[in-house]
Amino acid sequence: MGRRVPAVSRALDILELFLEGDGTLSAPEITRRLQLPRTTVHELVTTLAARSYLVPVVEQPGRYRLGVRTYQLGSRYAEQLDLAAEGQQVARSVAETCGETVHVAVLDGTDVIYIAKVDSTHAVRMVSAAGRRLPAHCTAVGKMLLASLSAEELDARLPDGGELPAMTANSITDVTALRAALTEIAARGVATESQESNADVTCVAAPVRDRSGRVVAALSVSVPMIRWSEARQRELTELARQGAGRLSERLGHHGVG
Template sequence: MTRALDILELFLDGDGTLSAPDIVRKLQLPRTTVHELVTTLAARGYIVAVQGQPGRYRLGVRPYQLGSRYAEQLDLAAEGLQVARSVAETCDETVHVAILEYTDVIYIAKVDSTHAVRMVSAAGRRLPAHCTSVGKMLLASLSEAELSARIPDDADLVAMTPNSITDPAALREALARIRERGLAVENRESNPDVSCVAAPVRDRAGKVVAALSISVPMIRWSDERRIELEQLAAKGAAELSERLGHRSVA
């Protein structure tokens, strides 16, 4: 059983095809053992012969079926909460996971800091996306057509603080920078006493489906702390993405 799984995992690398000699070399297994395992995996639909390339195999439909069933059972909020807990334990700041609903963000998972001074919020809370780091991260993931449909050039953007972006053109400039960096920062735009960083969460198809943020009261905020938290948010978002089936390309 273990050896069969080892063979299947080899298909995660390279061009996705393997021959029996490739498997023998990579796993250091006897040729007879590899032949038996390959025959069994092919008979059960886990691997199939590559047309036009005799002796080479690729993954069959069975792993896809299993992966699809696994994806159906995933709960973004539950998985997000687990990752948020891990991130919060590392930095001891408030961590959120949020999704985009038209021009608002909805927090679907939240873990509090243990500090006496911390951000006060709740899972289920809705905020204007353009005022938050998670929201800007999610808006930045939209196509130009989608973004224009939701926030036209003449949109009236609400201000939650004096730092909130209220000009659609300025928001587009900010979103362009976020796309380049792959990270978003909020500088007291939804709360005058709090700044945040956020990173994108992707599903198995690579689509941005959520964002993970870390919120910090200004008394603990600095450029050095921001850089540290950006790295942690990116790591947490990558872990959540992996839980959702996303596989990053090195």
């Protein structure tokens, strides 16, 4: 590792301040918050503004906001993101923490497609596999993704009166019952399925968001019923939330919900 350049670090510290609050700051506020010399802040802000990383706020003289160059850099970063690769890394981290199987999946019509999977350290028979497609309503990831759709999108995919295919005796096959479950999932912000896609397994899933806040995937932790309990459910629910949150951050999401 080479030596860090103090001036570059200070410039980045300034830019990162704009991620907080209303996104506008004055030079005196930057000076106070970073405890830097006034002349140093003035020179750095002037340089950043000259390079379009900061721009003056016209209606608020003396204040600055992030400039177009930061947007261009963020857009280029987003273009290079690979959801499957990022998901695999986060799934591996979650699996190492809990020792259970972790999935990341996306919604395609009324099915989910698994784009990342890390197996449990225990021998567990799973119906899922990376690249495999399963009915969304039978899985925790799928129910989480369906619950994140708008009413119009959900109506288009799940018209009333239809019957849903079953994977096990516990699968939800009634659209009205599924809609009620999805409403509850949307309110909780986490989904579970108990022996609905695999008679021996239960899962918990949380939503993954992109930089715009849109739900683009879901991350789940799956565990055999022999290791399932209320305490384990609480533990894995929190791990799923944390993992989904980390993956969301990798996709550029920094908001709440």
